[in-house]
Amino acid sequence: MKKELRKTFKNANLSVDMRVLYAKEVQESTVVELKKEVRRFGHLFSRPPLLALILLGSDGASVTYVSNKRKLGDEIGIEHRDFFLPEETSESELLSLIDSLNGDDSVDGILVQLPLPKHISEEKVISRISHEKDVDGFSPYNMGLLALGEEALVPCTAKGIMTILEYYKVPLSGKSVTIIGRSNIVGRPLSLLLSKKGVDATVTLCHSKTKDLERYTKDSDVVIVAVGRPKYFDSSMAKNDAVVIDVGITRVSDSSRKRGYRIEGDVDFSSFENTDAMVTPVPGGVGVMTVTSLMENLLKAAFLRKGVEA
Numbered sequence: 001m002k003k004e005l006r007k008t009f010k011n012a013n014l015s016v017d018m019r020v021l022y023a024k025e026v027q028e029s030t031v032v033e034l035k036k037e038v039r040r041f042g043h044l045f046s047r048p049p050l051l052a053l054i055l056l057g058s059d060g061a062s063v064t065y066v067s068n069k070r071k072l073g074d075e076i077g078i079e080h081r082d083f084f085l086p087e088e089t090s091e092s093e094l095l096s097l098i099d100s101l102n103g104d105d106s107v108d109g110i111l112v113q114l115p116l117p118k119h120i121s122e123e124k125v126i127s128r129i130s131h132e133k134d135v136d137g138f139s140p141y142n143m144g145l146l147a148l149g150e151e152a153l154v155p156c157t158a159k160g161i162m163t164i165l166e167y168y169k170v171p172l173s174g175k176s177v178t179i180i181g182r183s184n185i186v187g188r189p190l191s192l193l194l195s196k197k198g199v200d201a202t203v204t205l206c207h208s209k210t211k212d213l214e215r216y217t218k219d220s221d222v223v224i225v226a227v228g229r230p231k232y233f234d235s236s237m238a239k240n241d242a243v244v245i246d247v248g249i250t251r252v253s254d255s256s257r258k259r260g261y262r263i264e265g266d267v268d269f270s271s272f273e274n275t276d277a278m279v280t281p282v283p284g285g286v287g288v289m290t291v292t293s294l295m296e297n298l299l300k301a302a303f304l305r306k307g308v309e310a
């Protein structure tokens, strides 16, 4: 970690005052456990857990996300069945595919890569996935359980952020946390996890209509930024020793890069130089844990369907 830290700071010309919350080492420790669980499932049921991956069209970011999921799946030893369908696939065709996967006992989890083309209702598709196989945790059933503070398949990004906070032993009980962004996939489920009994943070959920945002962020021990605007949040908006979690992933055109773009987070990382803050990097932060949490959800779904504790 120290070596990696020095490298990052050298590349970014930063001093070492702030701490970087790398996700890679969090992922490595989770992957060890995931591999054990895959082996346990294999011993008990004579097959690996199986994830059905559905992707419509060829949007660059979606293709990358799906390929990262397949890669980690291969590493931990799960099986994946891929359905790469044309963008023109109709809503009824997609719903029929989901119905058949719901009824297929060899399938443990179903993931439909979002966003979907405009002619398809995401709500309809998400609701159609059996809640037992809803490894993204977006279904009304799993979101309902989460809202009630009960055991659920939890949306992967929110779950991954909780794992990072836990790994780095960030105190949460009685602490004030501000989340910027109230989407159903990040901010809202995260607000439920953080305010849950046992975690006990005091959570403020901000959005585009929030007035005087800094009034909340400057007073917070932890700030989570999930807005989708590069470098939106900087050190002038935070306490000197805040923990800052950057969820944002935006592709910014960059002709100096071979692929023609670079990835930027919502946090102006370098502005935290010479502060006592702890910040997650982009890339190498929350995104890494989103895909790891998906695999955790798959294992959990696979065991639960068999009536065995995950």
Ligand code: NAP
Pocket (backbone or CB within 6 Å): 157, 180, 181, 182, 183, 184, 185, 186, 187, 206, 207, 208, 209, 210, 226, 227, 228, 229, 247, 248, 249, 250, 286, 287, 288, 290
């Ligand atoms: P989203 O659905 O577009 O939601 C954005 C949220 O930001 C909304 O709640 C919006 O408020 C709020 N917002 C927009 N402008 C704001 C402003 N000026 N001040 C305060 N709040 C503002 O986005 P999302 O799906 O949650 O994703 C957010 C970012 O995270 C994107 O960059 C996305 O690519 C990234 N992401 C990363 C991962 C990962 O694995 N790292 C996973 C998912 C998403 P309103 O509700 O009022 O519109």
